[in-house]
Amino acid sequence: MSKLDGNERWKSKLLLTEHADQYEQQNGTPRNNLITSEERLMLRDYILLPHMETMVQKSLSEVEYSVNILKRSYLMAGQYIMEKVIQDQHRLRREMKQRNIRILHEEQSELVVYYRYYCRGYEERFGITRDVMRSEISLRLTRYIAELGVLLKERVRESAAPHK
Template identity: 35%
Template sequence: MSPEHNAALQQSQQQQTKTSLPTKEELEAIRDFVLLPMLLSIVEKNKQEIERSSYSMRTIFVKTANIIQNHISNDLHAIRKLLKERNIKVSEDEMIDSNLRYKYICRGYEDKFVLIRDVARAELMKRLGKYSEFLK
């Protein structure tokens, strides 16, 4: 094999080593990275509405919302740390037909994924239920 071919082969092998598909855990982290900020916004919006209300128990509801926000924020911080450690970058791509599109780069591998708004909404409500279990 000529030196040029050998160098090209070695470079190709190095790129394949650097570029690897995300694991299932990493894909879930990417999804969480997108969904958790949305969930934080929902909880914050509802908390503000409760604060402006005349509910007799609004103080308790606001404290509950703060607890949920803290748990979400802690999870989001852990997800951001994991993505950074594994050299994964996620960015919003575009919105088509009210579906959210995201692009991610995982150790050189690039791909896109779509979050259908109705599916995202259902997932957010499911997760909110999971976070409310901390209150038990």
């Protein structure tokens, strides 16, 4: 006789993942209601893009009132980046709506900002630190600027090429 024989807690059975899958298939409760890693990235971007829009808008306002001789080119570059941010926001909103994901509100706890979201009927929290937000925004802006640089180089090549 072991020490566990008299203990009632040990009479319950463990549920293996294969059994859980079978149960869900029989009862029609799919496991794919949980959020995927791709959807987590979408949530992150959904949170970051409004902050990026604010930052770019503030930068555009500062450039607009400057006396820099390259002011017009800076404004054009900033407006291009602003359009890309807004396009990404619209695309992301559409995609999240199709996947039935909604973000409700934010809560701040020291250095972490938490967002409550619903994903296909499940409510969860998504947390992101301010440092991660800063670095991700920096990376994203760098990508937009690099994209703009590629476009400018293509235009310069096109205008420098001899016309036939």
